[in-house]
Amino acid sequence: MGIVLGIESSCDETAAALVDSERRILAQRIASQDAEHAPYGGVVPEIAARAHADRLAPLIEATLADAGMTLADVDAIAATAGPGLIGGVMVGLVTAKALAMASDKPLIAINHLEGHALSPRLADASLQYPYLLLLVSGGHCQILLVEGVGRYTRLATTIDDALGEAFDKTAKILGLGYPGGPAVERLARSGNPKAVPLPRPLVGSGEVHFSFAGLKSAVLRAKQAAAHSDADIAASFQQAAIDCVIDRSRIALGSAKNPTALVVAGGVAANQAMRGALEALAAQHGLPFVAPPMALCTDNAAMIAWAGIERLGQSDPLDLAARPRWPLDPDAAPVRGAGVKA
DSSP states (O other), X not given: OOEEEEEEOSSSEXXXXXXXXXXXXXXXXXXXXXXXXXGGTSOOHHHHHHHHHHHHHHHHHHHHHHTTOOGGGOSEEEEEEESSOHHHHHHHHHHHHHHHHHHTOOEEEEEHHHHHHHHHHHHOTTOOSSEEEEEEOSSOEEEEEEEETTEEEEEEOBSSOOHHHHHHHHHHHTTOOSSHHXXXXXXXXXXXXXXXXXXXXXXXXXXXXBOOHHHHHHHHHHHHHTOXXXXXHHHHHHHHHHHHHHHHHHHHHHHSSSOSOEEEXXXXXXXXXXXXXXXXXXXXXXXXEEOOOGGGTSSOHHXXXXXXXXXXTBOOOTTOOOOSOOOSOTTXXXXXXXXXXX
């Protein structure tokens, strides 16, 4: 049985976790930075990096203590090596390198997106390859065919904003504070999703890629017009976003070869309305719908540790560089706009 210590610091969550090969989360701790970034309405990279540097070492020590373990009990140390805010990624990766060197344990560099992509397998042992994955977070919005560890075929990406970014910007427009996604979802529950005639960018066009910039701009115009309540705007935005996701997911399901399941992961996967719509879509195609538990949707170290378990036996060099960009499918054809980043 293998045990991996996972470290995550790619954005604004400082996290450490211990996971074993039997899919047990032995211990995990997450230090949120919401209070630090709330006054700015979003993540400030400099503040995030400093907070990681202050919190990570004691967080790792406490996580090991929670499990009654030391580094001697660990088989490998896995850390996010990208993509993400480079300052934070460097803090976590350098810490992992130091621990690996001091304990003579292998270092496993994990792509943060792969952590999300494999996280449903941590919670669901029955999930088999290949599965169709909708990866939706603050920085990424992609559809991938997951064929195995390190084997990803990107079917779609965003040409401008990621879906989580659109949720956060909508929250900022409505004055809901940070983090925005959960706040929009809460407010949407009391609104009418048909009240505001918002656009569904590219829906019905046959385009597989996503676009949310126009939807975000329409939310701003709706707010400035002051003709609808904030709850109605939030509900209408959320429904428009769901309609876009379902449209693209349906196209991807039509082109994917024999997927075993429709899977969603990433921070936006915590949205209950989004989950419900995706579950209905999966049922229409005769597929199971799989989503990780809420705690594994947002950034966390358990998913990084699990990706390390999936890659156990691998060892990366201690001079490995942190990567602000790191596509899961480097051979995917470039797309217009921001899609080049994915």
